[in-house]
Amino acid sequence: MTANEFDVDAALAKLALPQKIKLLAGLGWWHTHSVPEAGVPSMRMSDGPNGVRGTQFFNGVPSSCFPASTGLGSSFDIDLAREVGGALADECRAKSCHILLGPTVNTQRSPLGGRSFESFSEDPHLNGTIAAAYINGLQAKGVAATIKHYVANDQEFERFRALREIYLKPFQIAIRDSNPWALMTSYNRVNGLHVSENPWLLQDILRKEWGYEGMLMSDWIGVYSTSESIKAGLDLEMPGPTVMRGNAIQRALAGEKLLPGDIDARVRKILELVKRAHASGIPFDGPEQGVDTPELRSLLRRAAADAVVLLKNDKGILPLKDSTKTITVIGPNAKQAFTSGGGSARLLETYQVSPLEGITSAANAIGAEVKYAVGAHTHNFLPLLDPYISYDGKKGALVEFWNDPPSAEWLEKSTEGKDAVWSTPTLSSSCFLMDGIDDTKYTTIFTPDEDGDYEFDVSIAGKGTLFVDGKPVIDLMNAPLGGAFFGLGTEDMRGVVRGLKAGQSVAIEMRMSNASFMSAGGAPFSTRGGIRLGAVRLVDADEAIAQAVSLAKESDVAIVVIGLTHELESEGFDRPDMSLPGLTNKLASEVLKANSNTIIVNQSGSPVEMPWVDNAHTLLQAFYGGNELGNGLADVLFGKVNPSGKLALTFPKRLEDNPTYPSYGPHGESPGKILYGEGIFVGYRNYDKKRIEPLFPFGYGLSYTTFSYSDLSITPISSEGKFGVSFSISNTGKVDGREVAQIYVSDPESALPRPIRELKGFAKVALKAGESKRVTVNLDREALGYFNERLGSWIAEKGVFEVAVAASSRDVKLTKKVELEKTITWVGL
Incomplete structure (x- = not known):
């Protein structure tokens, strides 16, 4: 056929x-x-939204990882979203995949949401507009998008107006x-009835x-x-x-x-x-292959850079000057590339560039020396062994499998057993064996890059023992259940190996049984096993910070890369608070004191508290940047790219300021049920209503140049509700740049309460230094209306509306009034 x-x-x-x-x-x-x-025929689908994993959780075909959705949303770039969708379609075609399970457009209510990084924004207009561009790029190449999770994902609901206008x-x-070709329903109930x-x-x-x-x-x-x-x-x-x-x-x-x-x-x-x-x-039951071309790498790098938001540049340190000779890179997020958030969004990247690698490469190009110190660890989980493991002379490890239950002696002692029925190499020390695999042995060679005592940590789905150089180090035969592997695995267990030497290899072996696969913690599936193995050199916490401070003092510039990881921000659980992990805040504070030219880079998919922010004159939000995270960040730091991102979500000063507090997550007042008490006042709408000053407002982001706005004009509103907003924008600085001009609409005399202002349009404008452009944004009745529950329809009430052109939700540049002469009501699109 x-x-x-x-x-x-x-x-x-x-x-x-x-x-x-x-x-x-x-x-x-x-x-x-x-x-x-x-x-x-049988159609194939694959997880998204920031990559195409394929059909295997374990040892799948490597894939490109694009910036997480909060980063892509913060680009405010419709053309970029369409390009990303097209590139994901190419990956789908290479993997014989007909349906991509993305994008996610659930409205971001709380910073604590484990999957916040998967959605584009707290604002429905930005959320839906970027999603539409992504879908159009994907489906133009014949791959079905699956918009998800419809609707009000994972919570119960009460108010119909908020449901209509926000969610x-x-x-x-x-x-x-x-017109996405597929839609995925959510797990939750809405007003007592499951969406499905x-x-x-x-x-x-x-x-x-x-x-x-x-x-x-x-x-x-x-x-x-x-x-x-x-x-x-x-x-x-x-x-x-x-x-x-x-x-x-x-x-x-x-x-x-x-x-x-x-x-x-x-x-x-x-x-x-x-x-x-x-x-x-696209072939049915076809092969799975990867895509890796210079053009794709260029897009990944550009997307990573455009997902960076410059939050502070008070001293004008950025972009870094060619006169910079010594740079110290510090922090737990510097040496390891955290390309995405956790859960179903995770995949095996075709390659990855860490911030340290990207900064070092860019520094070498200007003849600058780079030194590194970790300064502090996240403490929740130790870094994976991936950069330091090999087997049979190649990067990675060997995983062997048996079908018969192993003996207790084999599991608990380093003794030989019968030959495995199957084995395969793997590149990582994190293996989620979701693909029908039984009893396993994980073997690799670990080569540390520093002398010292090393702490190892392991969590598994099953039971077993970790051996280092043939000696049992961690016993997981009866380990309690924890949060690993969507609640299917053990708690994170730790052990110490003394006296390892830089460059001297030690044998690592994890023997485990998955004969009785585990299903716990409310996880919606089971697994035949999993291994998550990490290690780090043991250092005194104060000593590690002192070392970082010492190096920072000796350098022209210190770059501190901190934040969250895919193991702290993930599907399967919500964050307990907005704090950065471990001693991160202390590290940032101490380095800021030590070097007046300190740059702080925060990497997270959603807001975090920044108690040191008043002392940080140079600050960037990097999100999860995908394969090219490090190069994209370096392009911004060294001025190859002028940052143009704007925050797609409000950063509050503290959790208590967020509109969902205290009803969301562990702070909820009704166990098992969460009320959407903020109604239509989600995100910046609530901060405006309550006159709460955020840490950084929605739509905020700086550039290496400056922009001015002028000459606002608005066409009369037609009987159908259509009108145009035109204004001039000029680049008044000395550097080429791009500005996101945002259009907000207010209805001060509405019959029902409405937000002070709502985003209804935006334009990303590229301007050369000294250049001016005339910009027009066309709006319609959707920009004027709200949902009236009693009427069961949308209504735009006659009267005077105020239109604002702004650089952020709190930085209004131009305003003008326009009148709708006759009320409009409608149902449907």
Whole structure:
């Protein structure tokens, strides 16, 4: 069958009822079922949103990692988002993948959210607009986007107006502007009913009101009913094998809780996506390959740089001058490249560039010397062994597998056993064995780069023992369960090995049994094992800071790279607070005292508290920058790229200032249920309403040049609600740059309370030094309206509106009033 020959109606007619039922649930983790007799192939899908992992958690084909969504959102760059979507489509095609599970557009409410880094913004307009560009880039090359997680992910809900204006809005914008071919429902309930079986959300709003025609799939293990989910419109249960469908559908049909027409309606949507997959030319059950080209590396680097936001440059230290001769790089996030947040967004990168590597390379180009000191560790988890391990002369380790339960003697003592049934090399000391693997032995050679005593830490899914040079170091035979591997693994256990020498190798061996795979902590799946192994040279905490301070004093410039990691900010758990880990804050404070030319780089997917910020005159927010994190950061530090990012989310001074406090996470006042008490006043809307001064406001970001705004004009609002906002913007500095001009709208005389101002448009403008441009942003009724629950519709009330052109939500440059002469009401897109 060729690409243009797949006929949905003909295929549906060929399918027998048991075959139709089979199609309504997944085949394993990453595929839909095939029905060869009816010409229906199996479609492949892969996790996103910042990369394409492929079908293997363990030892998959390496992939490009793009900046996490908060970084991409902070670029405010629609063209860049479209380019990233196109590059992800190329990776999908190389991996024979028809459906990418992204983008994520859940509105960011709290800095504590474990998956905050996966969504673009706290603002629905920015969130939906960047998502639409990403989707358009992806689907232009024949790969289906799966917008997720619809809607109000992981919490309960109370207020319909907030649901419409804040949480549904980014989905509405993306569906209107890009028509994603698939949509994933969330795990949670909305007003007491799970989204996957909620006809109001799936039928009334999504299908009827918005006219959405794509396929609806569940989140993994996110279906909680049979008849209800099918009648509500959920097409595909993921993953397989089915739990809520299959024979349960047969029983429901026999009892006439379901009718054959209900099944046909769901199958049709799956077949419609199969038709698109055929048309894409992506092979079915094809090979998985990687993509690594100079053009792709260039895009990754540009995206990493554009995801950096310059927050402070009070002394004008940046960009670094060619006269800089000595640089000390300090911090736990400097030597290791934290390319993404944790959970399903993690993948095996084709390559990675750490901040230390990127800075060193750029420094060498101007003849500057670079020294390094860690200064402080995160303390929660020790750094992976990846840069220091080898096996059989090659980078990495050997993992061996058995099908039979091992003896206690083999697990607890360094004794030989029978030959493994299978073995494979791996590049990492973090192995999540989600792919049907049994008892294992992990073997590698660890070569430290410094003399000293080393502390090792291990968490596993299973039970076992860590040996170093044949001696047992860490016993995990009866270790308590902890948070590793989505709650399926043990607590992080530690042991010390004395007297290791730089350059002298030691044998590392982890023997473990996964015979009884574990399922705990509410995780939605099980695993056949996992290993997470780290090590670090033991140093006295004060001594480590003192060493960093000493090097900083001797250098022209100190660059302190701190923040969070994929093991501190991840799917599967929320952060307990906004604090930076361990002694990070003390390290930053001490280095700031030691060197007046200290640059602080914070790397996190969401806001953190910065108690030292008043003493930091030079500060950047780097987010998780993907493969080219280090080079992108260095390009900004050394002036190869003039930073143009603006924060896509408000950074509060303290957690208590966030609108969700104290109802979110461990501070919640109603266990098991969280009320969205802030209503429509999410993010900057709440800070404005309560007149709370944030640490850094939404939309804020500096440049190495300066910009001025002038000559605002607004066309009259048409009867349909359309109008244009025009203004002039000039680069008044000496460096070429890009400015994100933001358009906010206010309705001071609304019948119902509304935010002081709301983002309704933006433009990213490139200007050469001294250049001016005239910019026009076209708006429509969406910029004027709000949702009226009593009317059950959107309404833009007649009257006077104020339009502001701003450099951030708190930095208004120009304002002008415009009048809507007649009230407009509407339903739908």
